Amino acid sequence: MKTRAAVLYESGVAGPYKETEPLKIEHLDLKPPRRNELLIRVRAAGLCHSDLSVINGSRKRPTPMALGHEAAGEVVEVGEGSDGFAVGDHVVCYFVPSCGECLPCMEGRPALCESGAAANNKGEMLAGDRRLTKDEDDIHHHLGVSGFAEYAVVSKHSAVKVDTDIPFHELAVFGCAVITGLGAVINTAEVKPGSTVAVIGLGGIGMNTLLGAKLTGAREIIAIDMNEEKLQHAQKLGATATFHAQNENVVSNIREYTDGGVDYAFETAGAVPAMETAYHVTRRGGMTITSGLPDPQDQFSFPQVTLTSEERTVKGSYLGSCVPARDIPRFISLYKQGRLPIDHLLGDRISLNDINEGFDRLASGKVSRIIVEM
Numbered sequence: 001m002k003t004r005a006a007v008l009y010e011s012g013v014a015g016p017y018k019e020t021e022p023l024k025i026e027h028l029d030l031k032p033p034r035r036n037e038l039l040i041r042v043r044a045a046g047l048c049h050s051d052l053s054v055i056n057g058s059r060k061r062p063t064p065m066a067l068g069h070e071a072a073g074e075v076v077e078v079g080e081g082s083d084g085f086a087v088g089d090h091v092v093c094y095f096v097p098s099c100g101e102c103l104p105c106m107e108g109r110p111a112l113c114e115s116g117a118a119a120n121n122k123g124e125m126l127a128g129d130r131r132l133t134k135d136e137d138d139i140h141h142h143l144g145v146s147g148f149a150e151y152a153v154v155s156k157h158s159a160v161k162v163d164t165d166i167p168f169h170e171l172a173v174f175g176c177a178v179i180t181g182l183g184a185v186i187n188t189a190e191v192k193p194g195s196t197v198a199v200i201g202l203g204g205i206g207m208n209t210l211l212g213a214k215l216t217g218a219r220e221i222i223a224i225d226m227n228e229e230k231l232q233h234a235q236k237l238g239a240t241a242t243f244h245a246q247n248e249n250v251v252s253n254i255r256e257y258t259d260g261g262v263d264y265a266f267e268t269a270g271a272v273p274a275m276e277t278a279y280h281v282t283r284r285g286g287m288t289i290t291s292g293l294p295d296p297q298d299q300f301s302f303p304q305v306t307l308t309s310e311e312r313t314v315k316g317s318y319l320g321s322c323v324p325a326r327d328i329p330r331f332i333s334l335y336k337q338g339r340l341p342i343d344h345l346l347g348d349r350i351s352l353n354d355i356n357e358g359f360d361r362l363a364s365g366k367v368s369r370i371i372v373e374m
């Protein structure tokens, strides 16, 4: 069948993207789903910083690639063996397919699936190969989803069946921003009620980290960013204090404000200076968690002695250490109860044709999540 999709032919092209158009809207051929795969009519997909880092070249991926990894849609065809899914189901896609058979999968850590990571790096499906072509040339898949498209073939291990009473533009963000941000708090750090939290970087993941801290009952939630508008938004969402990241005394100010630092500091910007701030505002015995994706060349250093003498923990969090099939329905349920105001994080809804301009707005530090609707 045919599908329209946003294809990146070359990464590293300079903006403004509205003019340089790194993403081309193409009519692609889409092969039918194979065993353990689903054909989905994509209804909504979020614009995420990790799409942007593929476009601007800071994360290298094979091209040409059909981008988009945070999507929700409706199942229109079910491949053989995809038990548990039926035509008409609403699904949220997530960006690491998990084989269920490798060591991390067997340990209950599907975010670290070895086969999933290998397929994602190659721009292939979990079962191998690609289902998208243009004039018989293969187009790579982005993280097993390629959601900036009218239709997508995804592994059944990239999708979770969800309730049908939530609009697709709200569902989409559960596939990346919500599970990454909330999961870092709940699964990776296991933040305890009454503790103190700092969030450094207030993009989609940072804001969800903040909501997660509020949900778990943190008594102090400190938001840190370079953007004044984002700091104000964080306050409305429950931040108890805000600090400007570029103030030269930001670390000492926060240490003073918290009487020695926070129990948990989350770095979500994917930048070494943000990670340094996160480490230095963590108190003795505290934990520094990063869910940001810096340039692979970037190096982070810290005084090693503090690990011992202050019993510090530094932890990475990928996909929020989530088990998506367990956590996405749980988080959606919290949203429906009004305890997780994801709708306050959503911004413009745009069409596929305006996607390059959408990435200009994301690159300029726009506050809310931009959603493409198909």
Ligand SMILES: [Zn+2]
Pocket (backbone or CB within 6 Å): 048, 049, 050, 051, 069, 070, 176, 177
């Ligand atoms: Zn993402």
Ligand SMILES: [Zn+2]
Pocket (backbone or CB within 6 Å): 098, 099, 100, 101, 102, 103, 104, 105, 112, 113, 114, 115, 116
């Ligand atoms: Zn696996």
